[in-house]
Amino acid sequence: MSCVVGIDLGSTTTKAVVLDEDGHVLGRGITNSRSNYDLAAAVARIEGFINARFGLIQQQLESTGSADSVGRLRRAFVMEQLLLQLRRLEQLLLEEVARSAPAGLKAPFADAIREICRRITEEEEKRFRQPPILRSDFFRDAAGSAFMRLAEEVADPAGVTFDRLIGAYDKCIIRAENEPIELDFRDHIDNALNRMGNPPGLADAVEYAASKDLTPATTVGTGYGRARLPFPKEQIRSEILCHGLGAHAMFPETRTVLDIGGQDTKAIQVDEQGIVTSFQMNDRCAAGCGRYLGYIADEMNLGLHELGPLAEQSRRHVKINSTCTVFAGAELRERLSLGEKREDILAGLHRAIVIRAMSLLARSGGVSDQFTFTGGVAKNPAAVRAIRELVQENYGERQLNISPDSIYTGALGAALFARRMVA
């Protein structure tokens, strides 16, 4: 089956979208951009194809009526990937200990590492048997938080201290993340199936999906890291055009698009064909972009996904003027010391970000109907609420579109450009 791929190398995450011959989405993949764009692009792409194959399994089973097991198979597959990465991390940690730990500590240090990794594996096995809970799929996040927690339990203040364990982890996770390893469908699907006890219907569907020839006819790249992609120039598109086209594909009546990404905010106007007619983006200062929320979350010791819901509990507005990322921590501590509540401060911060975006929207030509909000920040309910309010105040009634797949808008646009090149 011929297909095309769009890759969006963002500052925070890298996304891939695989489209079939008819322009339908076959699969989507996402990974953290890490310090290695090439690898991030490869991983996102592999993930995209894995999801495409799971999509084929799903299709196959829908016709035979036993689609539920696909979700479980998917989880088994993800776990296999994670365990492989964990084994590699363990190996790197043990090498690091052998190389640089003081002589007297080498043995207990290695034991502590093995113990932590054993417990993570155990926890993962247990997690698999329980109902799924929402968590980050990125190895760095999943393994990192478990390692941190278990290191605290295993650490010996008189010997292999917590600091030593974390120090070794920090050193090795970067390498573990930046090494290409086998994460592909073929590499893990058999183990995942074994874990499920090889149910015959599922095994047949897997075989069908695995044997399907998915050869990308072409790939188009976009996003901040696009210059790193090993493509000729014609296969690179600006993210502004990709976001415009992607939003148009998701919501064909879209005329205004707002994208708040990790380090830039873009206000885009598109015509009825999804062609960009005007755009504005933040200048070199990334104040008020997604990364700002990231810093705030770090300062508050919260996950990024927890910010919006907390801000939603606010009962009163705190007015925040500065959305400078560098001073985010200082601003926050200042407000807390004045006795403001965390949720009220957060609500104010979200509103401040959106006010900045409103200025870009105004500069790009305003907000026309329909209005589509994309990028990582579109997942944040407090930001969405602020956008809704401010658009209503400034422009009146507008239909606000937010796709659950909004994070893939740029990659989808890139894939659509790829499709046009093939056509």
Place this chain on the structure above:
Amino acid sequence: MSVALKDRSMVLQKEMIASHFARLEKAPENREPVVYTFVPGNLVELIRSFGALPVLPEINALQSGMRKLSGDYIAEAERLGHSEDVCAYVKCDIGMLRSGNIGPAGTKLPKPDLLLLSYTGCYTFMKWFELLREEYDCPAVFFHVPYQGDGVLEPEHREYMLRQLREQVIPALERATGRAYDEDALRERLALAAEAEDHLVAVLQSAKHKPSPIDGYFGTVYYVGPIFSAFRGTQEGVEYYRALREEIEERVAAGQGPVTPEGPLDNQKYRLVVEGPPSWTHFRDFWKMFADEGAVVVASTYTKVGGTYDFGFRHNPDDPLGTLADYCSGCYTNLNLPSRIDMLVRYIQEYEADGFVINSVKSCNSFSAGQLMILREVEKRTGIPGAFIESDLVDPRYFSTANIKNRLESYFQMIQARRAGREA
């Protein structure tokens, strides 16, 4: 062959500038008076008619930017207490002054005998010369050019300027140089100015050809160098522009494009009009971002800050003071927003441009204020979308390569997508 031809005008310009700065360095010992003045509304023929040598601080500042010295000069000025928000040209100049006052040619700049401030829409110029007056403890004279708020120069405005020239500016020059006003000498210089202006206009308008033989922004800032600074109204100036015009005409005949730092740009995919000054600290990188995409600039407004000649104005030797007044009031910085919009629209139409780019610089409110309104209005009147980028004149901290490249690439792709859409 084009390389050799290109060399001729460039070599000429280099020699002219080097000899001017060498003469400036020796001015104190040769007892040649020195007058500092700004590019917009510079009365260089008048200054020269008194046997004085002009120094143009903005040119020195932009040269420092191109020579990658401005960052240090600005830091020096900020140490002296000038805030980050102050115009970077001013800080660059003050920093250069305090770092030994070595000018762009590597020679020491002389102290001014007079600061001649033509006020043509830039309030900062006033503050700048106030600072220099403090530094040098020298006389200053203020020539107030009325802002063309209604888009026309009223007769009483002209009369007001003539009175200032007679009653303030000329007496100040007489005191500073010890010479009497010589109207015949001024007429002679004005005739030379007009001759050079004719040649310059022919060069600017050559961009109407396809391919354009010049870059009307990046290349043209070099071309306007002599006429915007010390060489208007000089024989060298006339010779330079004659040589330049011949070169360009040969390029037109050969169907050649301009030579960019990356080589000749013959395959021109986009014809653009540009509003706003360039970023001097990243001048080559900035140009490359255009050239790499096959974009040639066919006209720009910035190249009219030292005088707008392409709509017919020439210095007129028959009306020596009146023509100076007309010249000053027509400088780009002295025009109101509707006039600037008209000019951009005219350029886009007459030069058959595919798009226009506004470079909004942080340092200069005279330029930047109202640019978004200009953008919208020009878009409305021409049906062509514009691009908006932000940087600075000489403060390297305000140039974000990734951000600007991103915007420009997006813009070029947008023009392309629109073309494809129209054809489809």
